[in-house]
Amino acid sequence: MVESTVQQSRSRDLDKLLLRPGNLVGPNFEPGPGLREDLKEYVRVLVVGAGGLGCELLKDLALSGFREIEVIDMDRIEVSNLNRQFLFRLEDVGKPKAEVAARRVMQRVAGVNIVPHFCRIEDKELDFYSNFSIIALGLDSIEARSYINSVACSFLEYDADDKPQEETVKPMVDGGTEGFQGHARVIMPGITPCFECTIWLFPPQVKFPLCTLAETPRTAAHCIEYAHLIKWDEVHSGEAFDPDDPEHMKWVYDEANKRAELFGIPGVTLSLTQGVVKNIIPAIASTNAIISAACALETLKIASGCSKTLSNYLTYNGAEGLHTKVTEFVRDKDCLVCGPGVLIELDASVTLQKFIELLEEHPKLLLSKASIAHRGKNLYMQAPPVLEEMTRSNLSKSLYDLMGKIPKDVVHATGTTNKNDKKTSVLRKLRVVFKGVDEITDMETAAGGA
Amino acid sequence: MIRLFKVKEKQKELAEANGGSPLKRQSAGELRLHKDMSELNLPKSCAISFPNGKDDLMNFEVSIKPDEGYYTGGKFLFSFEVSPIYPHDAPKVKCKTKVYHPNIDLEGNVCLNILREDWKPVLNINTIVYGLYHLFTEPNHEDPLNHDAAAVLRDNPKMFESNVRRAMTGGYVGQTLFPRCI
Numbered sequence A: 001m002v003e004s005t006v007q008q009s010r011s012r013d014l015d016k017l018l019l020r021p022g023n024l025v026g027p028n029f030e031p032g033p034g035l036r037e038d039l040k041e042y043v044r045v046l047v048v049g050a051g052g053l054g055c056e057l058l059k060d061l062a063l064s065g066f067r068e069i070e071v072i073d074m075d076r077i078e079v080s081n082l083n084r085q086f087l088f089r090l091e092d093v094g095k096p097k098a099e100v101a102a103r104r105v106m107q108r109v110a111g112v113n114i115v116p117h118f119c120r121i122e123d124k125e126l127d128f129y130s131n132f133s134i135i136a137l138g139l140d141s142i143e144a145r146s147y148i149n150s151v152a153c154s155f156l157e158y159d160a161d162d163k164p165q166e167e168t169v170k171p172m173v174d175g176g177t178e179g180f181q182g183h184a185r186v187i188m189p190g191i192t193p194c195f196e197c198t199i200w201l202f203p204p205q206v207k208f209p210l211c212t213l214a215e216t217p218r219t220a221a222h223c224i225e226y227a228h229l230i231k232w233d234e235v236h237s238g239e240a241f242d243p244d245d246p247e248h249m250k251w252v253y254d255e256a257n258k259r260a261e262l263f264g265i266p267g268v269t270l271s272l273t274q275g276v277v278k279n280i281i282p283a284i285a286s287t288n289a290i291i292s293a294a295c296a297l298e299t300l301k302i303a304s305g306c307s308k309t310l311s312n313y314l315t316y317n318g319a320e321g322l323h324t325k326v327t328e329f330v331r332d333k334d335c336l337v338c339g340p341g342v343l344i345e346l347d348a349s350v351t352l353q354k355f356i357e358l359l360e361e362h363p364k365l366l367l368s369k370a371s372i373a374h375r376g377k378n379l380y381m382q383a384p385p386v387l388e389e390m391t392r393s394n395l396s397k398s399l400y401d402l403m404g405k406i407p408k409d410v411v412h413a414t415g416t417t418n419k420n421d422k423k424t425s426v427l428r429k430l431r432v433v434f435k436g437v438d439e440i441t442d443m444e445t446a447a448g449g450a
Numbered sequence B: 001m002i003r004l005f006k007v008k009e010k011q012k013e014l015a016e017a018n019g020g021s022p023l024k025r026q027s028a029g030e031l032r033l034h035k036d037m038s039e040l041n042l043p044k045s046c047a048i049s050f051p052n053g054k055d056d057l058m059n060f061e062v063s064i065k066p067d068e069g070y071y072t073g074g075k076f077l078f079s080f081e082v083s084p085i086y087p088h089d090a091p092k093v094k095c096k097t098k099v100y101h102p103n104i105d106l107e108g109n110v111c112l113n114i115l116r117e118d119w120k121p122v123l124n125i126n127t128i129v130y131g132l133y134h135l136f137t138e139p140n141h142e143d144p145l146n147h148d149a150a151a152v153l154r155d156n157p158k159m160f161e162s163n164v165r166r167a168m169t170g171g172y173v174g175q176t177l178f179p180r181c182i
């Protein structure tokens, strides 16, 4: 009895979005209590990262009516996390973030089921990611975003007219914060720009010249980078610096301090050392809360259709007053990660040599002297000579065999093409489909052989 | 509402079609590097090698044999480590050959602007190799990483020349022993 009252009051606000029709709803919106139950029953959300944003996201999603949630994070809790990663307590220091975060939210939000994964995102196989309806990202690194983006885009398939097939679109909601600034965005691979289409949005990291660090340090950051980039190698021959090892960090801090004293430079602290070495700007709890709320709302909108989604990039700036803005970025139609590429149909008997010749004649490509790569394997390289030699023997083999007898897959080709009478080098994505290959038999063969 | 059932089934199917094994996907950095490599055009005095074989382009070595200037006849090996988000980030380059050089320290750190403060995504591996080659034909004392070598180059080029020779043929300059690289 008590249970049901609690349930009702918890979904009261959600019901205003899910039970009533509206004018600004998404295309397939079907309001009603069934929808509320479907969100619990069928929608599985993966939260990537259980740090400042991840903690907020897990709590927000659990309170927004999602029941099946999983979270992946490779980090353990540190004392310095406690000021904003509110799911963690002092006694949790040293424990995996994903596990503690999942447990705390399950304790507080009845009925929600959160499965933690304490590992690297690269450790999970493709079908782990394929299991989720939506992936929500609470990360602080470009590398990790780029990785998840490429995983989500790898599910995307296009039809013969280069239109994305709806059922292969894996939506992502990405949040990011730096101090008082942040962003929230919706990525629908094939429909809105993917992370790689707009990677230029991320400013390159500031890197000081090494000789400045070695000769003429002027700031505390110079002293820290000297200890981190130059002094470390001098003293620890061969041992790699590990930014997540507190003893390594302490060593860099101590050395930076000595250097700062030598040059009379103030301001070296342990937290600045961590910030400079890991390239992080201090996180602000309120920024995380605002950005994650925006991300959770977009997740709900994608899953339920209760409103049109953000299109497609929200920026928030709380440094001076408050400023938010939504920008509709456009896709890079030639994006190597989310773009359709050029469809090429082939007989299974075509050799790699013949394939390269076909690219030269293909009206959409006119690509000469192509080098070919397939899923990290270089099938043929025109240059440098050492690679050409190592891959030359593949030329007489059939492309179908070289690609592991998969009926269709993506390959990448670099070659030269004539643009306005000027030779330019281009890298193209190609969707290769083999004609007359029985998909079922072949799948079995591939699986059996693996 | 997105057609959640359909989505899940189709993607499950796709993952299984790939044999259920974690097929390697190429990072955006690897793809761009594939382009850099296939259009690589090195000076005759430079050679590239791939210690991990043809499918690992992200870790490679370049040897440079300057054919003019103080370092003529020497052979210097550089290791390159390329990030998955290349060209957003510059490759990490280290000199594996211990060298007496104003802009390269004894640990192999290299002071070359395009490797750090002046890196731009339009640059490529070719540009970096030419930049490194340039360091040997025109070492400069204004961006020192080896303070002593820089001071000698500035104040006494004749002595710098003989120090370089001594280092390259395997000998001491000051307290430091250099292995033969000629």
Ligand SMILES: [Zn+2]
Binding pocket: A193, A194, A195, A196, A197, A198, A332, A335, A336, A337, A338, A339
């Ligand atoms: Zn894209």
